[in-house]
């Protein structure tokens with residue numbers, strides 16, 4: 001099904017604002033690995049304008065081109081007009097999804113993300129059956145594919161699934177003695193199913209800080225994976241369901257804290273943008289109201305609690321060298337990069353890699369499956385700059401970065417392991433490593 | 435349209451993945467920073483010099499037009515395929531730094547290396563590549579050489595041509611030529627490299643560039659002088675240069691720009707300021723920096739500077755530079771369309787040029803904020819118009835060009851001629867001179883396939 005021209009998102013408005021200076025090109029993640037103007041921000045923007053004019057057909061070739069963007073927002077960061085290339089790419093992916101459909105395995109995946117219970121069951125089965133398809137990595141970084149799965153080649157390192165998800169492992173309300181602060185936690189899908197130590201570490205820290213916690217059990221995926229893939233009906237479902245649910249309790253809480261850059265950026269910024277683009281002003285207003293209380297975990301802990309002092313008292317108590325990678329959705333879209341560094345440097349020796357701000361190359365579901373060769377290429381420079389630091393741990397407050405960086409490190413035979421800063425902070429405060 | 439058979443033949447040269455004629459590629463290679471668009475018939479990505487040679491030979495035989503392209507950041511349409519044919523895009527493969535030779539202090543690069551990547555690599559070796567066009571972070575060295583790009587550091591260090599030691603280039607008949615040497619002195623033969631510099635891809639394809647590097651100066655400081663009018667600022671420029679100051683950059687902002695910076699961006703400058711000079715001084719001993727700053731301060735104050743600021747640290751330096759770096763963005767308050775030209779006049783004529791420019795602006799009723807490189811007489815003239823006044827605006831530009839040439843200046847200090855300024859070549863050069871250009875063009879490219887009709891040729 002093709003859209004009538006009049007139904008297409010108004011791309012030309014942005015195309016007209018592009019002065020074609022080319023400043024965005026050298027920083028572009030896809031252009032770095034495929035130096036061709038068609039896969040560059042300036043190229044995407046022009047192609048989208050021509051698509052809207054009817055001069056460029058949304059054919060298989062165009063689909064491939066628009067699916068190659070990593071949505072890293074490097075381009076937005078340097079553009080003199082701050083043109084939102086990532087947003088227009090997300091929009092055209094909706095048209096691609098309408099026209100070409102969404103691959104079955106992704107449809108199943110998004111359906112599971114919509115339906116928490118089914119995903120819980122699936123993940124349990126995944127935990128039980130994973131041995132058939134996947135083998136554990138001896139360094140506990142995840143699982144290797146034993147043979148080729150649909151879109152996943154043999155030998156890839158994948159995050160392992162926990163037997164019980166984070167949301168199903170803890171009580172909904174965790175009171176604290178005479179606490180003054182109350183927060184809700186949004187955990188994110190990877191944190192919920194795969195890297196459950198992040199959530200338990202966050203709880204450990206909040207307990208030390210005497211903060212009352214609410215774990216909203218009915219939270220759904222933030223919608224980012226579907227948004228990046230153009231499955232707009234899933235996005236609409238997850239955002240509106242989540243907003244209705246959040247509104248039912250957020251007036252009682254100071255903040256909703258999220259130990260995940262992508263989820264937090266999605267909820268804080270992209271929800272509003274999504275509703276604006278899809279002419280849903282009432283929802284836009286509701287998303288906007290919520291966004292004031294959305295924080296990345298390190299951001300909130302850094303500015304609203306005395307965690308830093310508490311950590312300082314422990315001194316440099318852990319003899320590990322840590323290097324921090326800036327997730328695109330933390331530094332570029334939310335300007336968060338000093339907070340995790342300041343917190344970690346209380347207890348760990350820190351070293352900067354040569355370009356911490358360079359995208360890891362995760363790129364989303366499509367990039368990790370059908371377009372994995374690009375993700376692999378984009379990951380190589382990150383692995384080598386991490387190797388050069390000789391750090392034993394690389395940290396980033398983002399589990400998508402974790403999937404990609406762990407894989408890239410494994411490919412490059414680098415021993416460095418990945419931890420979320422929340423896990424490292426909890427460890428410095430005495431939590432067992434596991 | 436070129437025939438399928440040609441596309442197939444070119445595909446045989448570069449391979450399946452390096453030639454495209456799908457609509458998306460034609461669109462993506464149709465523009466540069468002028469924002470004008472012409473679609474090519476195909477886009478070809480040469481893998482190396484031999485590919486270039488084979489492509490040129492083939493195209494020469496069948497008279498297929500070729501437009502070389504670096505980053506497409508040009509301001510005058512040099513990389514636009516205005517007459518169809520193929521785009522020879524260097525960005526994909528020809529983008530490697532081949533050598534940093536620390537003994538001879540030269541760098542050898544392929545043409546699509548980004549200017550800033552070379553600056554960074556040189557710095558890693560304690561060396562310095564000074565040419566810094568404002569597009570340094572994205573324009574290519576091949577493009578820089580082909581446009582003879584310059585930047586703010588030109589006042590002290592010169593422009594691209596001052597750093598080109600040697601070139602390798604491919605002629606339309608496929609011959610690969612070497613022009614220049616790694617040596618400092620070289621008097622044998624014609625200065626072919628000199629002819630290729632600024633030739634805007636009309637003579638040959640540059641396939642390798644050898645550039646001079648210098649030692650990285652140890653110290654750098656940023657200064658700013660504030661004046662009540664342009665004349666006193668320019669007198670301060672003359673005076674300080676003749677007193678031995680040798681600033682890396684000496685940039686000026688005129689009154690309209692200052693007002694726009696205050697209004698639009700809240701920049702910390704006095705409201706009644708008529709001109710600002712800002713720049714850096716550098717050197718290897720701190721005494722030298724002190725001497726430079728003292729000379730500047732004295733010359734500035736002698737000529738009526740109301741204030742002289744020196745940045746204490748990097749942060750303050752950034753603040754002082756902020757005004758100049760955002761000049762172009764701030765002046766949009768004067769009109770929704772900007773016709774910008776980068777004329778160049780002998781330094782001594784700068785005040786007169788500005789007076790004449792304002793007069794022409796007044797005559798047409800346009801605001802014409804100006805800023806640029808006081809150190810070298812290169813002025814960015816911005817005729818601010820409403821989009822509906824394009825024709826009038828262009829008349830004003832033509833008058834400005836005529837005036838500039840009359841007082842001994844030239845059409846472009848940095849951006850080149852390409853398609854945008856081609857109609858004005860007749861103002862700057864007489865028939866005899868244009869004929870010489872055409873003869874040179876014919877000697878290199880008898881079939882007129884390399885970027886034809888650009889530069890008014």
Ligand SMILES: Cc1cc2nc3c(=O)[nH]c(=O)nc-3n(C[C@H](O)[C@H](O)[C@H](O)COP(=O)(O)OP(=O)(O)OC[C@H]3O[C@@H](n4cnc5c(N)ncnc54)[C@H](O)[C@@H]3O)c2cc1C
Pocket residue numbers: 020021022466467501502503504505506507508509511512513524545566567568569572573574575576577578579580581582583584585586634635636638639640641847848849850885
């Ligand atoms: C915001 C902005 C600021 C700018 N500031 C400055 C400035 O301060 N100073 C300045 O001088 N310029 C400036 N420019 C203009 C532009 O960046 C320069 O002209 C630059 O040198 C062009 O390089 P490019 O790689 O983009 O070349 P392109 O635009 O791709 O090409 C420029 C010309 O070079 C030819 N060419 C490219 N590669 C080759 C090759 N290998 N062999 C033969 N011919 C070749 C092309 O055919 C074309 O004629 C600016 C541009 C922008 C957008």
Ligand code: SF4
Pocket residue numbers: 027028029030031040041044068069070071072073074075076085086
């Ligand atoms: S979001 Fe990243 S990959 Fe996509 S165009 Fe921008 S810089 Fe390139």
Ligand code: SF4
Pocket residue numbers: 017018019020021022023024025041042045078079080081082083
């Ligand atoms: S930096 Fe912005 S204005 Fe410049 S080419 Fe890229 S998108 Fe266009």
